[in-house]
Amino acid sequence: MNKKIDVKMLVLDMDGTLLNKEHTISEKNKKYIQLAKERGVKVVLVSGRDVPALKNFSKILNLNEYIGAMNGAIVYDVKNEEIIGETYLRKEHVDKLFEISNNNNELLTLFKDNIIYASDKPNPFLEILNRFVKKPIISSENLSIYLKENNIYESLHKAAFIDEYENLKKLYDKIYNELKDELSLSFSLPFIMEIFRNDSNKMTAVQKIAELYNIDRENILAMGDGENDISMLEFAGHSVSPANCMPSVVKYVDEICTTNDRDAVAEIIKKYILV
Structure with a gap:
């Protein structure tokens, strides 16, 4: 029954x-x-x-x-x-995510409305994401500067690291230990670890x-x-x-x-x- x-x-x-x-x-x-x-x-x-x-x-x-x-x-x-x-990611959170990206050589993607922002270094998983969501991806050699110059840095809705699951799992532990009280981390797909505000x-x-x-x-x-x-x-x-x-x-x-x-x-x- x-x-x-x-x-x-x-x-x-x-x-x-x-x-x-x-x-x-x-x-x-x-x-x-x-x-x-x-x-x-x-x-x-x-x-x-x-x-x-x-x-x-x-x-x-x-x-x-x-x-x-x-x-x-x-x-x-x-x-x-x-x-x-x-709600948007806070500036200090975006700062920290860029720092983590640079220190660990991981591709950080950031989302605002229906646009995805990413660095322009080649990444096969970014190509998969592009086919998956069928949305514009704007790439820049220095993404943080681009976002600041275009007044986007403080109006981002969420972020994501994109890589093989095992690499992202290691990264998850590093970020979680430092930012668990402020940010939530979860896998929407095995190659996408999304990050958004706890609230x-x-x-x-x-x-x-x-x-x-x-x-x-x-x-x-x-x-x-x-x-x-x-x-x-x-x-x-x-x-x-x-x-x-x-x-x-x-x-x-x-x-x-x-x-x-x-x-x-x-x-x-x-x-x-x-x-």
Whole structure:
């Protein structure tokens, strides 16, 4: 027998959860999201992706209310086309990340809106990221100077180091030991270690949106597959990860379902909402 959950808000991560390996939403997932909407459930997209990308997915799904972008750094009202919450990395954090990048010869990428900034040294993982997100990447030989000269340095939403997982794991330990009280670190993909403010994550975005809807956390069902989803998975009344999730996420969720390529979202909507 299915656990009885009064779901009023369904929170969905995008990559690895709602999106399949082709980075598209299946027809079955689309159909079941519409059925959830017809039951009065608020469907909320919360992702590391930027506002334009999430607005596009919202349009595909006929969703017209709130989204959480850039790992929660931006809460956006789609209907009224306005930002209702936004946080940036502090200058001292960006300074420190550049120092770490230089000392460890690791590629630092920085994100503002729908633009990615990176140094111009060759990196195969940056090419993969470019194909993955299909967003502009601006490169500069001296990135910190470029960002300062163009008044971008203090308006960055998040950062990421990009490399092989084993190298990033070593770097994670160095950064965590020094900055754990101020910054959150998580792997959205094995080659991407994202960095954002402790007080600005997917949980804070979900919490803000739930308050706007006047929905209690016990009535929230959240789905996600990556470490950057853990904060919102722990916050939700019930949490689910698809079977393709990162192994480190499993202990934080109530349930594992099928994979994103087998319509995990549709399966969970059928199980807990269409009952």
